[in-house]
Amino acid sequence: MKIATRLKLGSLLCAVVVALVGAILLSTTTQVRRELNKNQSADEILNAVTALRYLSLEYGLRSEQRVFAQWRLRSASLAVLLASDSTFSGADDAARIASLRDSFASVGRLFSLLVATRAQPADEVRDELASRLTGQISGKTQTMIADAMHLSERSRQGVLASQQREIGAVAAFGAIVLATIVAGSLLTLRSLVRPLERLHEGTRKVGAGDLDFKLGWHGRDELGELASAFDSMTDALKQSTVSRLDLSAANQALQAEIAERELAERKVRSQLARLSLLQQITRSVGERQDMRSIFQVVIRSLEEQLPVDFCCICLYRKGSAALEVSCVGLRSAALAEEFAMREHARIEVGQNGLSRCVAGELVYEPDVVDVPFPFPQRLAGGGLRALVMAPLLVESTVFGVLVTARLAPSSFSSGECEFLRQLSEHVALAANQTELYGALQRAYEDLRQSQKTAVQQERLRALGQMASGIAHDINNAISPVALYTESLLETEPGLSGKARACLEVIKRAIDDVAATVARMREFYRQREPQVHLARVDANRLMQEVADLTRARWSDMPQQRGIVIALRCNFEARLPPLQGIESEIREALTNLVFNAVDAMPEGGTLTLGTRSMPASGAVAAEVWLEVGDSGVGMDEDTRRRCLEPFFTTKGERGTGLGLAMVYGMVERHGARIDIESARARGTTMRLAFPLPAEVAGAAPPQAPARRSAPLRILTVDDDPLVQKALRTVLESDGHQVSAADGGQAGIEQFRAALHGGVPYALVITDLGMPHVDGRRVAAAVKTMAPLTPVILLTGWGQRIATEDDLPADVNLVLSKPPKLHELREALAACVPDGDTDHAGTS
Template sequence: MSQRSDAVSVPMAAVEAGGRLNLPRSSAVVLLSFGLTALLLFLIGYRVYPFLHTILNTGVFLASGVLALLLWDMGAGAGRPLLQPLAISFAISSGFQFVHAIVEVEWFGALEAIALSQPWLRPATWPPAAYILPIGILCALWLPPAWLRAPRLGLVLLLLGAALMPPSIWLPKYTVPVWSGVTRPTLLFVPLLWALVGWGCWRRRGADRLLSSLGLMAVVLVGAHTAMLYSRTTADTPALAAHLIIVAAYLTLLFSLMRHAATDMLERSRAERELAQLNLILEQRVSERTAQLEQANASLQAQIDVRLQAERKLETQLSRLDLLNRITRAIGERLDLKSILQVVVRTLEDNLQIDFCCICLYDVQAGQLSVSCVGVGSAGLALQLAMAEDAVIDVDENGLARCVKGELVYEPDIGAVASPFPQRLAGGGLRALVMAPLLVESTVFGVLVTARRASASFRSGDCEFLRQLSEHVALAAHQARLHAALRQSYDELRRTQQIVLQQERLRALGQMASGIAHDINNAISPVALYTESLLETETALSARARTYLETIQRAIEDVAQTVARMREFYRQQEPQMRLAPVQLNMLVEQVLGLTRARWLDMPQQSGVVIELVTALAPELPAVMGVDSEIREALINLVFNAVDAMPEGGVLTLRTRSIAAGEGGRAGARVCIEVADTGIGMDEDTRRRCLEPFFTTKGERGTGLGLAMVYGVAQRHNADIEIDSWQGAGSVLRLLFVPARQAEAAAVAPALAYALPPRLRLLVIDDDPVLLRSLRNILETDGHAVTSVHGGADGIAAFELAQAGATPFAAVITDLGMPYVDGRQVAAAVKRCAPAAPVILLTGWGVQLLEDDDIPAHVDYVLSKPPKLRELRAALAGFQPRAAAAG
């Protein structure tokens, strides 16, 4: 026992020593040598060393690359979660350092473009490499494990490096001395980041042995990058000294990693030696036991009968031990309870001449035994005794009651026992009975039942063997149950983690979508205003031009509806839909026009032909819905159908009416089908295709297309049916409830507002394009418009006009503006003129209205992109109080 404790204490001591700084001698030599070299450069004086600079740049790239490979291998083999994020950070930094070093080579011929890119590519790669490595190490130290997975962390660091390249090109590489003589202010934060890395490694030094060496490297790199701040040209003395110290720091970490690997190898070798020693001791004990048995056997040779009896007994014991060993090994290799029990009963039947054998599981609450496993040779007798698998046996007051209390029961002749269970066995011709409890932690969970036809046929050795076997079986069965419970818990935990991860992805996507929605609404607002104005005012437009403008207007409305639905990723409540009659035939024609490039032009560029077939039923009933949502769902279905036909095929769009009762449907339906002759789906893909984020397109797919279609169907109370044949295409149909005439008539027509009288308006926004378009449209309606860029200038313009003879009749302002936003503008307007109307025009308008979060001092909220009729309606609503000001 003491030897085993010593074997365990060695790695524990190594782990505890990981929190202390134990610098290898090779690392100390490297630091001292490179440090003295750097000091020598300063003693020589300020000079430029271009060739040495190239060599050191190559050394930095090679050292960081080797560190990345070594850390990745160690992390993959040792199960240390910190190492692989560190490897990713070194690898990304090494990539930028490689580009920085490779452009210094004098390339010729076909590779001359690399040399020509040196003036801008060389200064654009060193700062990202300098910043990425400490940032990656800080992420590895402090971020949760879910954020440190290789694809995610690598992508984030690559994007960060790419984002740092343009500023590194645009900003001056060297400046006149500032702040204590610093000539490279763009690298000012690098020493601070390495200082944070050193502090973080010191704080968490007990978590991993590598952190002490990593902290030492960070301290050395603080000095190296501080020297870099005073460099005045590419290969001068401070730069060369910094490069030398960086290489020394990397080599120090490399030597530390090698020492850690050697230490691990030594500990493993020591453990193997100790295990071998334990095996030798065990073998010695076995040998001693064998010698004792041989000695006892020799002492019995004088008495022939006693010797023969002893030999037979010993052989029996050895055979029992061998059988017990074989059964133990067999059940030890299994983790399934049913399989363990089957091995036991089959082995007993084959080796102990058991006439009947079964294992029953005990239900403490019900006080019953249920037959879990019956031997193959006992199956016929089990049917005769009504003891087949899953049969239930009540616990009687004789043998079974004692057995479930933990007692081994042996009945030499059950014919003389009056209890029900022994009598049942006696009815099958059985006489001798042994029942061994399966006992774990003082709790019986089962019973091993063995019986023979001859009375008194079980000897004491047989009973002892069955008792020992029951202990092994109980332990193996208990472990199997624990393993099954752990497996179930693990599966549940994994499913929970997947759900949480998916929710986090949706939340992050929703938060990002909110900002994107605001920017998209701002961007499409001028297009929406100009399109609506042209359709209204330009009466001389050709039919073709008017059709084009109507298509543009419809596409803008679809974009606005899509942007509004983007908030569904992180808002729990269902958005309110404004239903209107929708003609599916007209919608199909619009979808074909909008997707023409995907099913005609783009395939033809690759030599692929997709034939379009439409079968639209005449006089198709209308359905109640949102045309933009249904149109977007059909666009997704068309895109999926085109993607399923990489070699070309037939794309079919079909509409038809389905009468009540047709196909077993309860009521009438209006059906629209999108069919293709593409690759089709197997059964598993067809079953899962509507799940969010499930895709068969690899990196090209998001897994949200069909999930969005399913969401549209759910919101419209429509059914979705999918038929697919692998290699023969797919058919996806949407089944809508037809609109009743009363529903269609109940939809209120769009309100038409007369042009309000001429007003003097103040328009405030930080987007010059939107500001110009609003001014043009309002001036077209006859208003006198003053446009101001920014909230501060808008407040000043309003106060100036209010103090003069021509105040503004109303103010139209954006919400999100730098420095002074729309809330501050509204408050300032109301302080100056409480009766002046304020209209808030914002990309977050729908969200503000749905959340009932209208800012104070705002009289009316309009969403971007604005509709001309809504803007006129708002101005018309302010006519009574604005007339005097106008």
């Protein structure tokens, strides 16, 4: 019989046995459950009868309505239990139930009589009757309790009997199942295990090469068929199998080929990993435009992914004798400290065998212990053995070296050396591109600055031209004031001290205005070398600035309820400085105005002077300081505040105040220092160098020479200037005639010449409509070549320095003219004794 058939029959038998056992267990379980139900019902009846007996006795004693209600409830539940016919079975159980029902009916009737008796008036007869009824009820309930206990005992015995039958059935069928299992195991041992052990033995022997082994049994089951097939297989193998030596040789060849392919595969994987790393590094490097960040990316990638134990990049300048360490890896920092190869350290090329590398050759040292140079020996002292140095080469020029090292000797493969060579080429190219990009950025920035400078120069040139255009009108406006002021100071000795002081301030202000107009062209011209620097008392000058600007820092803020306090810190016995007083005064005035603007809520304005002695190469200096406690400047504003047209005041500012201050400082060879911080105020310091030897006090100015009384013709289209000139000249004793305009002046000069009373000197304005001062001078020289001509103009300095002096003009005076300059000009043009010949031809 087949093994599969036997297993199926065994399975079927087991299923039948299991089903039979299940049916018997189900039957016994049902019987046990039924007996348990009977036991439960008997217990409930017993409990109900007991409660009913107790309630009857209690009612017989106290006749309470509560007890009556409870008795009725218990009676109803007991009636339900006794009415059920399905729980109990058998003749004895039926008789007991019938007895219980009869007794229950009697108890009900007796309890009703008891209730009726208790309802009658109390007397001895009623009490006696109630006592008897209570006794009868107790007797009946006692009988019922006995019947209920009998039912409970019978049900308990039934439960025990059912459980015993169930245990017996389980034990019997358990023995049957155990016998079946034992029989099946013996059958399996006989028909399966022994043949399989024989088959295992045959397989082992045939695998060992014993092809003559035979199992030697043939059955009709599957194992018999398998044994026959196994013997057939051994016969076939005996006929087709080669010798064991040939098989061993073939196996060894196959193993060698497998090992070779695995080695090639590892090499390919390693090469792919290096290519991927190279691509990753190249992509990361390409995203950066800073050489240091490029080096950091390369070193970090090599330390983490190649990996190496030490890595750094050194820079090399062609023709230099040393490398400079530019960047060291984070993991290599400790070794770098040990090797004294921290950043910016120098490594000599010639003494360390690096000449091949800086010549463009990749250098690989399998074991640096065998290399006698100091640099490899330094690495070997830190435990490093294998070293690769790849040059960073761009256009046949080495600008750096990539240094990598490992702890194990001969630990760099040829593929890794080639990878480092390729990586160095990419790094060199990226670094070169970064350099080119930086050069391009710098060139672009230079171009932008050049364009910006050109635009500013053009704006300054235009500003200078506009300033020159209006200088004539400004000078014409202040010329009468200047002449009258000097004349009053000189000719009116009876002036009060206050009036004379006011006139002195007016004169000084006019001089400053004139100097300001003359300096407008300084925005686009350098200072002329002939500008004279005079001694300046810095303390007096600072006090004058405080007085001139009082309205700005005191009166005007007080109108808005703002208080600005002035603090003066002047050093006593301050040495005089060399400079142009009007320019320095104007610069300090500008600084005071800026300081006041920086304190919109009020504060403290500080003016100070002090001297600084010479220190080493720094010469002695005088410091003039203007400070405020205002809003201050940030770093960007502090850096740009001296640029022309840069302002933080919006439309209120022109951006020229500090630019003019800076121009004055440059012209004086001084410097300006700015100390400022946000919300902490600003201090502007002008540092003027002192000469090595301070000369003595300047000699007092000699009074201007006065010429003899002259017959003078003045030509001007401005009546106020005409009147002022005429007044001051006549006060000196001259005879003055005025002509309104150039053509009128020429005609008046011709008429006087033909009339025999020529003019000894002609003073003409330069800028006049139709006929200007040059044409007037030319006409005068044509008619009377010896007659001096003085040109009076607001562009006098420009004419003297930029243009050639007109051929027909003897002298040029700037407006507003100073009285002593006018007298000096008259004396220079018409010396004493020449008045008779001045107007002759």
